Amino acid sequence: MSGNTFGKLFTVTTFGESHGPALGAIVDGCPPGIPISEEDLQHDLDRRRPGSSRHTTQRKEPDQVRILSGVFEGKTTGSSIGLLIENTDQRSKDYSKIKDQFRPAHADYTYHHKYGHRDYRGGGRSSARETAMRVAAGAIAKKVLAAKGIQVRGYMSQLGPIKIDFKTWDAVSENAFFCPDPDKVAELEAYMDQLRRDQDSVGAEVTVIADGVPVGLGEPVFDRLDADLAHGLMSINAVKGIEIGAGFGCIAQRGSEHRDEMTPEGFLSNHAGGVLGGISSGQPIVARLALKPTSSITTPGRSIDVHGQPVEVITKGRHDPCVGIRATPIAEAMMAITLLDHWLRHRGQNGDVSVDTPRLEQQ
Numbered sequence: 001m002s003g004n005t006f007g008k009l010f011t012v013t014t015f016g017e018s019h020g021p022a023l024g025a026i027v028d029g030c031p032p033g034i035p036i037s038e039e040d041l042q043h044d045l046d047r048r049r050p051g052s053s054r055h056t057t058q059r060k061e062p063d064q065v066r067i068l069s070g071v072f073e074g075k076t077t078g079s080s081i082g083l084l085i086e087n088t089d090q091r092s093k094d095y096s097k098i099k100d101q102f103r104p105a106h107a108d109y110t111y112h113h114k115y116g117h118r119d120y121r122g123g124g125r126s127s128a129r130e131t132a133m134r135v136a137a138g139a140i141a142k143k144v145l146a147a148k149g150i151q152v153r154g155y156m157s158q159l160g161p162i163k164i165d166f167k168t169w170d171a172v173s174e175n176a177f178f179c180p181d182p183d184k185v186a187e188l189e190a191y192m193d194q195l196r197r198d199q200d201s202v203g204a205e206v207t208v209i210a211d212g213v214p215v216g217l218g219e220p221v222f223d224r225l226d227a228d229l230a231h232g233l234m235s236i237n238a239v240k241g242i243e244i245g246a247g248f249g250c251i252a253q254r255g256s257e258h259r260d261e262m263t264p265e266g267f268l269s270n271h272a273g274g275v276l277g278g279i280s281s282g283q284p285i286v287a288r289l290a291l292k293p294t295s296s297i298t299t300p301g302r303s304i305d306v307h308g309q310p311v312e313v314i315t316k317g318r319h320d321p322c323v324g325i326r327a328t329p330i331a332e333a334m335m336a337i338t339l340l341d342h343w344l345r346h347r348g349q350n351g352d353v354s355v356d357t358p359r360l361e362q363q
């Protein structure tokens with residue numbers, strides 16, 4: 001097993017390196033008859049694309065996706081969907097000087113020791129450039145889920161020390177940060193401008209929410225829905241923490257506060273984050289991701305080279321000063337892929353009839 005595939009019934013396999021000719025994905029298990037066009041995928045790809053504001057990497061990639069298979073006359077056929085995005089703006093000379101050095105906090109050290117031979121250009125396979133394919137696959141999952149009334153959306157909830165309260169979904173698409181509070185945008189701009197002057201990077205938190213998920217998705221033991229969500233979200237580059245619902249906040253809570261009391265009209269709170277016993281409760285599914293600060297910065301850092309000799313690493317080139325800024329569409333994609341996989345698995349075992357899943361409609 002090479003670890004390039006995610007999911008059990010709805011599966012996503014990706015290939016490609018940051019400075020290779022192209023990236024690709026094979027999406028398997030998509031139900032037939034779903035209308036899918038390249039434009040459907042392009043919307044989310046444009047939201048993730050590098051170089052779209054001064055606060056992200058300045059690498060300019062159109063990230064134009066091509067659907068190579070699995071769609072005929074505008075609808076999925078049920079066969080493998082092949083997706084391709086060409087790389088057009090690689091600048092490999094940025095990496096010539098550091099090709100034998102290990103950037104502290106990037107994957108150079110572990111790739112070198114695990115494989116012995118690595119594509120150092122742009123971090124090769126370890127680059128988050130790969131996440132473009134997840135976003136394209138996630139857009140397919142989102143489309144299938146939307147037909148079932150399930151919507152997956154995300155936003156930035158903290159940038160470095162700046163906490164961001166949720167205000168409106170409309171605001172999220174109106175700024176470069178996926179910030180839901182329009183009154184915070186100027187502060188974020190100023191923080192990022194100073195950060196660049198400091199030649200440093202910073203972490204962030206992204207929140208992702210699925211609305212309209214019926215009761216019953218998930219498995220009770222190993223493949224709990226929350227476990228698979230954590231797997232999918234944690235598999236995104238630079239993610240160091242995942243919380244579902246109250247998350248680590250539950251440590252300081254009492255049972256009388258944490259429990260989500262129920263009335264005939266519904267739950268009175270959602271500390272569970274929409275999952276009980278590994279199975280969706282019908283409440284919104286809420287996950288938060290902690291993303292670490294970018295490792296590639298121009299501030300010199302101590303490290304070693306491939307010969308074990310001490311070096312001072314300075315990483316020049318085009319890098320995201322805060323990787324969390326572009327992570328929202330990626331988190332949405334991984335949540336959508338996980339939910340669709342579990343939707344198909346639920347239907348595989350339980351069929352369309354289930355006393356406890358009145359909102360699970362026939363596909």
Ligand SMILES: Cc1cc2nc3c(=O)[nH]c(=O)nc-3n(C[C@H](O)[C@H](O)[C@H](O)COP(=O)(O)O)c2cc1C
Nearest residue numbers: 106107126127128237238239295296319320323326
């Ligand atoms: C959207 C996004 C953009 C990223 N951009 C950069 C970047 O420009 N430079 C960099 O060094 N790391 C960047 N990263 C982080 C690296 O890909 C990541 O740190 C590396 O793969 C090592 O994996 P790990 O941090 O999960 O241990 C980015 C991550 C994401 C999610």
Ligand SMILES: C=C(O[C@@H]1CC(C(=O)O)=C[C@@H](OP(=O)(O)O)[C@H]1O)C(=O)O
Nearest residue numbers: 018050057059122123127128129317318
């Ligand atoms: C290209 C993208 O982001 C890249 C992610 C990345 C990393 O180390 O993860 C490092 C940089 O790579 P390069 O120096 O090869 O351009 C970013 O630009 C992208 O997201 O599409």
